[in-house]
Amino acid sequence: MGQAGESRRAQVFDGELGAAVAQAQEGDETAFAVAYRLVQPGLLGYLRGLVGDDAEDVASDAWLEIARDLGRFKGDGAGFRGWSATIARHRALDHLRRQRVRPRAATLEQDVLDLPGPHSTHDQALESLSTEAALALVRGLPRDQAEAVLLRVVVGLDGPAAARVLGKRPGAVRTAAYRGLKRLAQQLGREGVTDEAPRTLGEST
Amino acid sequence: MGERLSGGESGRRRAHPGDALEIEALLVAAMRVDGQDTEAEQRAVNAFRTARDAGAHRARTRRRDDWRPREQRRVVRSMKVTFSLFLASLTLGGVAVAAIGSYTDSRDSAEGPAESAAGRPEAGPAATSAGSEAKERPDTAKDAEAHCRAYEQVKERGQALGSTAWQRLVTAAGGERNVPAYCADLLAKATAAATADSRPTKPAKTNNPDQENNSGTGGENTSNAGQGNNSGAGTEKSDTPQGKNR
Numbered sequence: 001m002g003q004a005g006e007s008r009r010a011q012v013f014d015g016e017l018g019a020a021v022a023q024a025q026e027g028d029e030t031a032f033a034v035a036y037r038l039v040q041p042g043l044l045g046y047l048r049g050l051v052g053d054d055a056e057d058v059a060s061d062a063w064l065e066i067a068r069d070l071g072r073f074k075g076d077g078a079g080f081r082g083w084s085a086t087i088a089r090h091r092a093l094d095h096l097r098r099q100r101v102r103p104r105a106a107t108l109e110q111d112v113l114d115l116p117g118p119h120s121t122h123d124q125a126l127e128s129l130s131t132e133a134a135l136a137l138v139r140g141l142p143r144d145q146a147e148a149v150l151l152r153v154v155v156g157l158d159g160p161a162a163a164r165v166l167g168k169r170p171g172a173v174r175t176a177a178y179r180g181l182k183r184l185a186q187q188l189g190r191e192g193v194t195d196e197a198p199r200t201l202g203e204s205t
Numbered sequence: 206m207g208e209r210l211s212g213g214e215s216g217r218r219r220a221h222p223g224d225a226l227e228i229e230a231l232l233v234a235a236m237r238v239d240g241q242d243t244e245a246e247q248r249a250v251n252a253f254r255t256a257r258d259a260g261a262h263r264a265r266t267r268r269r270d271d272w273r274p275r276e277q278r279r280v281v282r283s284m285k286v287t288f289s290l291f292l293a294s295l296t297l298g299g300v301a302v303a304a305i306g307s308y309t310d311s312r313d314s315a316e317g318p319a320e321s322a323a324g325r326p327e328a329g330p331a332a333t334s335a336g337s338e339a340k341e342r343p344d345t346a347k348d349a350e351a352h353c354r355a356y357e358q359v360k361e362r363g364q365a366l367g368s369t370a371w372q373r374l375v376t377a378a379g380g381e382r383n384v385p386a387y388c389a390d391l392l393a394k395a396t397a398a399a400t401a402d403s404r405p406t407k408p409a410k411t412n413n414p415d416q417e418n419n420s421g422t423g424g425e426n427t428s429n430a431g432q433g434n435n436s437g438a439g440t441e442k443s444d445t446p447q448g449k450n451r
Binding site: 138 | 228229231232233235236237238239241242245246248249250252253254255256257261262263264265266267269270271272273274275
């Protein structure tokens, strides 16, 4: 399934991030910008799943805190993604508390209606799965499943790190991620698909 | 990124090997936001620069900031625990040792003035030594008195004079030859003080000439050496020595 290559790439990614973070902790602002660019895409995707359209604002707040507290952080690249995700999550929960809005927004139902039906072919579904549709699908999940899936898949944390971000046991998070992905698969009607499509998508990221 | 998840759970999902991978890849493609907002990045970098220049990056690491691998954290934590236990034991041990030192020190320093004051009985009038001695350390004075009284009885027996208490008395007297004189002096003062104390009122506190006369005569009657000075000091310097002596 090409996992060896993929994980090697992830290790290179984490190594690069770890080096950038270490340099930034020495005071190198260019290295901090590099770390930002490496972390922000996944972080923003996670925040979109939590707070929807306010993700950019919440991410901005989170980065202010990350920039301020960077000296306190200890760990490698993977650790930095977990640490920054924890900060972003706290900011997101603060935001939600202020807004008194549940993470599943009211626009959810309509987005789901716009999705291709479960019987459409897999090519159609792939081509039409926009960011909005994916977002709607994820936010249609129960909150714990949605967060577990986002942290592990989009932010790229391993099980223990995701569990630490969520303040739960690793087993509970693994189960939640598994159920969430299964549910997403059912909603997209992906049964018995081939391997070509994900490889293409994997390379595009 | 998602490959870790499917890698960990591939055993469970062998029926549909491409399933989870595909969903994850879809999610990664759809949810990750790769278009960079340079303005937001600039804000973050500015915040970084501000914090760095303000020295905020020297802040202490809290437990929630420590994302090192678990084993590493545990080693560091156990080292910290060991070190703080070691420090605590050092501190407690030090306090204990210091307490021993302060106990003996306080005894030594309390005895010091009494010895020095009483060390030269022939040097000055009895009033000064008696006054300071009584003020500083009445118990020691009483000890010395007791030793002196006992001395009269045991001075014939040589080995009793070798004990610590006798050594102290000899030191206080300023030599073995001086002990009889020292003791006579001391006992005389003690008798004078006891007589003065047994009076219901203090000479210094009253303007009644009768009582002052009484104390004066009492002192004359009972003491031999330096009693005049002693009672004089008692009247002038208020009653602190005698009050303490009681």
